[in-house]
Amino acid sequence: MAEIDFEGVTKVFGAGPPAVDGLTLHVNEGEFMVLVGPSGCGKTTALRMLAGLEEISSGTLRIGGVVVNNTLPKDRDVAMVFQNYALYPNMSVEKNIGFALKIRGDSKSEIKRKVDEAAAILHLEDYLERRPKALSGGQRQRVAMGRAIVRSPRAFLMDEPLSNLDAKLRVEMRLEIARIQRLLGVATVYVTHDQVEAMTMGDRVAVMRDGKLQQVDTPQDLYDRPANEFVAGFMGSPPMNLIRCRVRSGEDRVEVVFGDQVVELPWHYTSSHTLPPSGVDVVVGVRPEDVLVADASSTNTIKARVERREALGSEILVHLSHLDVTVGTEVATRDDARVSTLVAKMGPRSSVSVGDVLSVQISPEHAHFFDAVTGATLREN
Amino acid sequence: MTTLATPPDTAPLDDTPAVPDRAPRRKVGRWILFAVMLAIAAVMLYPFWVMIFTSLKSEQQFLSGGGFSWLSWRDLTSVIPIGQEILSSTIVCSASILVILVVGLPAGFAFSKLRFRASTAVFLIMVSAMMVPLQAILMPEFVNVTRLHLTGGYLGAILVYAALGTPFSVFLFTTYFRGVPDELIEAGIVDGLGYFGALWRLVVPIAIPAIATVTVLQFIQIWDDLLVGLLFIQNTNERPITVGLAVLAAGRTTSIPELMAGSLISAVPAMVVYLIFQRYLVKGLTMGIDR
Numbered sequence: 001m002a003e004i005d006f007e008g009v010t011k012v013f014g015a016g017p018p019a020v021d022g023l024t025l026h027v028n029e030g031e032f033m034v035l036v037g038p039s040g041c042g043k044t045t046a047l048r049m050l051a052g053l054e055e056i057s058s059g060t061l062r063i064g065g066v067v068v069n070n071t072l073p074k075d076r077d078v079a080m081v082f083q084n085y086a087l088y089p090n091m092s093v094e095k096n097i098g099f100a101l102k103i104r105g106d107s108k109s110e111i112k113r114k115v116d117e118a119a120a121i122l123h124l125e126d127y128l129e130r131r132p133k134a135l136s137g138g139q140r141q142r143v144a145m146g147r148a149i150v151r152s153p154r155a156f157l158m159d160e161p162l163s164n165l166d167a168k169l170r171v172e173m174r175l176e177i178a179r180i181q182r183l184l185g186v187a188t189v190y191v192t193h194d195q196v197e198a199m200t201m202g203d204r205v206a207v208m209r210d211g212k213l214q215q216v217d218t219p220q221d222l223y224d225r226p227a228n229e230f231v232a233g234f235m236g237s238p239p240m241n242l243i244r245c246r247v248r249s250g251e252d253r254v255e256v257v258f259g260d261q262v263v264e265l266p267w268h269y270t271s272s273h274t275l276p277p278s279g280v281d282v283v284v285g286v287r288p289e290d291v292l293v294a295d296a297s298s299t300n301t302i303k304a305r306v307e308r309r310e311a312l313g314s315e316i317l318v319h320l321s322h323l324d325v326t327v328g329t330e331v332a333t334r335d336d337a338r339v340s341t342l343v344a345k346m347g348p349r350s351s352v353s354v355g356d357v358l359s360v361q362i363s364p365e366h367a368h369f370f371d372a373v374t375g376a377t378l379r380e381n
Numbered sequence: 382m383t384t385l386a387t388p389p390d391t392a393p394l395d396d397t398p399a400v401p402d403r404a405p406r407r408k409v410g411r412w413i414l415f416a417v418m419l420a421i422a423a424v425m426l427y428p429f430w431v432m433i434f435t436s437l438k439s440e441q442q443f444l445s446g447g448g449f450s451w452l453s454w455r456d457l458t459s460v461i462p463i464g465q466e467i468l469s470s471t472i473v474c475s476a477s478i479l480v481i482l483v484v485g486l487p488a489g490f491a492f493s494k495l496r497f498r499a500s501t502a503v504f505l506i507m508v509s510a511m512m513v514p515l516q517a518i519l520m521p522e523f524v525n526v527t528r529l530h531l532t533g534g535y536l537g538a539i540l541v542y543a544a545l546g547t548p549f550s551v552f553l554f555t556t557y558f559r560g561v562p563d564e565l566i567e568a569g570i571v572d573g574l575g576y577f578g579a580l581w582r583l584v585v586p587i588a589i590p591a592i593a594t595v596t597v598l599q600f601i602q603i604w605d606d607l608l609v610g611l612l613f614i615q616n617t618n619e620r621p622i623t624v625g626l627a628v629l630a631a632g633r634t635t636s637i638p639e640l641m642a643g644s645l646i647s648a649v650p651a652m653v654v655y656l657i658f659q660r661y662l663v664k665g666l667t668m669g670i671d672r
């Protein structure tokens with residue numbers, strides 16, 4: 001068991017932009033750290049540098065306080081689970097799981113004991129004699145896990161281990177992996193592009209984009225206090241609504257204007273956020289669950305028309321269009337083409353239908369504000 | 382369509398005429414195929430048939446046409462040292478193939494899995510050596526090997542065969558290993574293997590078809606080769622079977638039945654090796670990898 005320290009770790013492939021750019025990240029002993037971000041953001045590269053499969057261009061990488069920049073993979077004592085499992089096709093499940101121990105020179109009885117123990121944890125006892133080819137996807141995944149846990153390594157590295165499984169199995173294995181990690185208490189770096197996995201599994205989550213770390217926080221903090229527009233848009237499903245508006249402030253009131261509609265903001269935002277001066281654009285972020293249907297008497301509402309209605313059973317997603325709105329800064333919208341709609345999450349029994357014109361309100365406590373140019377949060381502290 | 386109007390239970394009855402209609406045609410096709418195969422087999426096996434029957438005659442019987450005799454088989458060992466020659470062929474063949482594999486496997490691994498400067502260029506140069514025919518480099522090779530004073534025994538021939546066979550094996554192994562996922566080797570490396578460990582314990586076991594392919598093709602080529610053996614193995618007590626038979630054939634008083642008997646014996650090992658490995662051959666040549 002050991003803590004892991006990335007300090008300004010950078011990886012440059014050839015002449016291209018850095019795949020990982022100045023990554024500074026601390027993983028505590030026994031911590032489950034999830035590395036999340038869109039495809040191509042450098043997650044795998046970061047993990048491979050940690051495993052020793054990729055050279056580090058610059059920066060310092062420590063495992064258990066010792067610099068490992070030039071340490072061979074076999075001397076790092078970390079175990080890795082690959083996306084496609086990379087099981088040894090010519091060996092039985094038992095041999096697969098015990099292989100690292102055999103190389104290490106453990107005695108036969110020792111190997112047997114540890115393999116049986118790992119197999120019991122993973123419910124693989126009945127498959128020990130089989131070849132990987134004769135296993136289902138879920139079983140292969142378990143063997144890959146077994147190969148990692150049997151070594152009692154100083155750290156687990158996992159690269160999208162669940163992405164080849166079907167949805168149901170994925171949910172199952174998500175819990176299973178989290179359970180095993182907690183059971184063994186080994187520092188884990190878990191890479192995924194799936195924000196649901198990140199939210200549900202991680203003690204802390206590191207969000208990456210274009211090789212750069214955006215924010216590291218607990219899942220809840222990441223959700224409630226995103227550091228920038230990108231994190232705000234990436235975490236959460238459906239994603240946060242990001243609307244570009246103009247600020248209009250007076251002596252004792254502050255409003256945002258989008259198109260021909262004006263909304264007054266609760267005064268407390270002026271003390272918790274550094275809102276820009278009057279006449280400057282800002283990006284307002286509202287989670288779908290914070291878009292509320294207002295009753296007739298409410299003031300300070302936005303008029304919007306229901307364009308689409310997606311019933312998901314436990315909730316209904318309502319896509320609302322509002323007039324004359326330019327959406328978010330480029331920073332946020334490059335990855336997912338978001339149209340100028342506002343998505344609201346409503347109760348399963350709300351009786352909206354396409355074409356209705358609603359008055360909606362933004363939950364007064366839960367708006368987010370981002371710089372319209374840099375995308376950084378305007379929240380203070 | 383008429384089937385729409387047909388009641389379901391009578392539909393099979395309507396279909397039945399089609400079956401006997403097509404089946405005989407397919408049967409005829411099979412018979413034609415069979416006949417063609419039989420003809421090919423006959424053409425291929427005819428020389429063996431001639432060899433077998435000729436070898437089972439005495440020289441007198443051969444010249445006069447009829448008769449049966451074990452004489453040529455009984456006398457064979459006294460005419461040429463066939464046991465020694467087969468041993469020599471076996472030694473040269475196995476040693477050459479060993480060198481080809483020992484060089485080709487790591488080279489193929491390096492070309493397919495390691496990133497190093499100018500690997501593509503080196504690979505292309507290496508592989509282009511496959512295009513060079515033996516006859517073109519025979520004289521320079523001979524000069525080289527003579528300068529190394531290796532033209533007496535096995536060693537010179539082994540070196541030449543290995544040099545001729547290695548480019549092909551490098552090519553085959555490189556292409557084969559490209560189909561092996563990188564993660565497999567990386568998993569092994571994270572599990573504690575070095576590159577040679579990964580090659581030996583992970584890659585070689587799944588490369589058996591490729592190894593078998595190289596072994597069979599090289600065995601047949603080297604075992605049946607006369608030219609290199611004739612030039613590079615000058616010690617008469619180390620010469621391979623092909624040279625032995627050539628010498629026998631060149632003799633003034635050659636007994637044709639004895640020559641046939643010797644040829645048959647020399648043909649057997651190549652066939653045996655082929656039969657043992659043939660089930661891997663197709664696999665190896667199509668470079669399919671079982672995952």
Ligand SMILES: Nc1ncnc2c1ncn2[C@@H]1O[C@H](COP(=O)(O)OP(=O)(O)O)[C@@H](O)[C@H]1O
Nearest residue numbers: 013014019037038039040041042043044045046
């Ligand atoms: N071996 C490589 N050679 C060149 N570029 C690479 C290599 N591996 C990854 N990259 C590049 O580095 C970036 C990050 O890749 P990767 O770490 O695989 O992203 P992720 O795992 O987050 O999807 C990508 O732009 C990718 O094209």
Ligand SMILES: [Mg+2]
Nearest residue numbers: 040043044045
């Ligand atoms: Mg990846």
